[in-house]
Amino acid sequence: MLAIDILVKEHDSILKVIEITQTILNTTDKSTVKLDHVEQIIDFIKNFADKYHHLKEEDVLFMEMERHGMPRDGGPIGVMLYEHDEGRKYIKQAVEAIGQLKLGNDEAFEQIKENLLNYCTLLTNHIAKENNILYPMAERLLPADVKSAMTENFEETNLTTVDNEYFDKYMKLVDELSAVYLK
Numbered sequence: 466m467l468a469i470d471i472l473v474k475e476h477d478s479i480l481k482v483i484e485i486t487q488t489i490l491n492t493t494d495k496s497t498v499k500l501d502h503v504e505q506i507i508d509f510i511k512n513f514a515d516k517y518h519h520l521k522e523e524d525v526l527f528m529e530m531e532r533h534g535m536p537r538d539g540g541p542i543g544v545m546l547y548e549h550d551e552g553r554k555y556i557k558q559a560v561e562a563i564g565q566l567k568l569g570n571d572e573a574f575e576q577i578k579e580n581l582l583n584y585c586t587l588l589t590n591h592i593a594k595e596n597n598i599l600y601p602m603a604e605r606l607l608p609a610d611v612k613s614a615m616t617e618n619f620e621e622t623n624l625t626t627v628d629n630e631y632f633d634k635y636m637k638l639v640d641e642l643s644a645v646y647l648k
């Protein structure tokens with residue numbers, strides 16, 4: 466599979482999890498929210514969306530785009546990096562709030578909800594920008610040999626993050642949660 470197509474396919478899984486998260490949290494009755502599902506989603510976001518997916522963008526795709534003349538600062542790459550960091554902040558705050566909730570602070574639920582829903586909005590817009598603007602730019606900018614080498618570089622980057630066993634685990638999780646929440 467071509468490098469950019471791999472990233473677009475990963476976006477599809479991330480968007481599914483975003484939809485599941487919104488379905489779970491956009492409820493007026495918080496007693497229906499299954500915290501273990503929320504924690505599984507956070508695990509997916511940290512390891513699949515962030516480490517597995519974002520690191521391929523940051524360490525391979527964006528680096529190549531920079532090497533081929535697109536500046537990091539003041540352009541789309543800088544915006545994408547900033548949004549990756551914003552997402553990490555929302556997730557860190559959601560994890561802290563889950564800790565508080567488990568200690569018996571019921572009000573922390575609103576913090577979990579707010580941070581995760583903000584993450585969902587941020588990432589939905591972020592993915593749309595990548596799919597519609599940044600990835601097509603990369604397709605035009607990068608020479609064919611660089612694009613084909615990127616597929617191999619992706620595999621090397623993957624080895625430092627989520628191994629194959631974990632990849633299967635996350636794909637299974639997306640299917641399981643989709644079956645419960647996306648009817």
Ligand SMILES: [Fe+2]
Pocket residue numbers: 519522545549591595
């Ligand atoms: Fe990204």
Ligand SMILES: [Fe+2]
Pocket residue numbers: 472476518519522592595
């Ligand atoms: Fe992405």
